Amino acid sequence: MSPIIEAQDLGREFTVSSGRPLRRVRRTVTAVRDVTFSVASGEIVGYLGPNGAGKSTTMKMLTGILRPSRGRLRVTGLEPSRQRTRLAGRIGVVFGQRTTLWWDLPLRDSLALTRHLYRVPAADHARRLAELTELLELGPFLATPVRQLSLGQRMRGDLTAALLHAPRLLVLDEPTIGLDVVSKSTIREFLLRLNSEQGTTILLTTHDLGDVERLCRRVMVIDHGRLAFDGDLSALRATAPSPRTLIVDLTAPAPPIEVAGATATRVEGPRQWLELSANPAEVIAAVSATHRIADLMLREPEIEDVVARLYRRERTASLGKDG
Incomplete structure (x- = not known):
């Protein structure tokens, strides 16, 4: 099957x-450069x-708005x-900050x-x-004018409008x-169900990394118009690794903990945050040997931290090439 x-x-x-x-200067700005991928x-x-x-810019080219x-x-x-x-008959498009619904009409009439x-x-x-009314729980506000809907209700209405013609791709x-x-949570669970039950392909841009971690097995990262990464989340974490954090609750306030393989980055009363550079088990054993511990929590790096590190790495590499 073709992509x-x-x-x-x-x-x-x-x-x-x-x-x-009278002295206008024209210059060319490259928004997207040599991007290659398939979905x-x-x-x-x-x-x-x-x-x-x-x-x-990429999304506008994919949907035909830009050539x-x-x-x-x-x-x-x-x-x-x-x-x-x-193409419009084969894809559905939803822009979170814009609506395709008619503002003064009831949602049912817009649809x-x-x-x-x-x-x-x-x-x-x-x-x-x-089907969509049941899945997205639209019933209570189908008769409500779009301008009176909450943001969450309007988003569910926009999703419905984008899916009524059963598109193969949802952007x-x-x-x-x-x-x-x-x-x-409602939107995320609906999208997962739409994908698993109907096979709808979904391409998603977001600044909410919770969306990515809940929905996406694969991510592409673009920076300065170029693809910086294309792979699964575990590969992204391996590409731009971020340290784990050990949160230690002591039985009483104490100076910053000093043990091999960890650096105290924050102290608030009896709670301390340790950035790990060694095996967590070894650090926990070392802390336990020297301090009285009430509780411990190991925090894995969030995808947002990983992406931020990847951005910084790509920018550093770009500056190195320019230099």
Whole structure:
């Protein structure tokens, strides 16, 4: 089976102007440079990067909003910028900070209009809407105008609108931004179920690393327009390792603990944080031999720390090449 997304040496440049009106200076800015990857049917892939790294530009090329400056791009077998109308029937898109719903209409009416936009047969629409209403618990607010919905309710409505035509690929840009813990959990569990039961391929950009750890087996990291990493989460942690932290609760406050293989980075009363450079068991044994311990907790590095280290490493390597 052909990949859902195929990108080969993908690039996008913009021409920007600066200076005074009669002395404008034009320069070319490269937003995406030589990006190559493919996404197989049924994958959930996280596409990560700092602001300005090229994530949004890539997403706009994938959905046909922007035409690549160079390279080859196919999404569900189509060239997005040239076959945008056909592509719209095969993909669903949700931007967390924008809505595709009609602001003053009840949610039910917005979804009915969406059916006509995608030319979904009435019977298919009714069946699909019933399924999504149950899965996303839309029933209590289907009659509510979109402008009166909470952010979490609106996001569930946007997801429904993006899925009513049963797309093969769902593209999500910050789908949980601004949501409370319960709403985030609802969205994540729904996406996992959508992927496992219907095989929908999902490409996700997010700054919420909880989304990545819960949803994505594979992540791609883009920085300064280039792919810095493409692999699974365990490989990402191995590529840019972050130290483990041992949190020690002593029976009484004490000076910073000094043992081999650990460095005290923080002390608050009887609690101390030790950054480990040795086997945790060896450090725990050494601390236990010299201090009275009330409790211990070993904290694994969070994916956010790992990605931040990867960014710093890539920037250092880039500066080294430039120098």
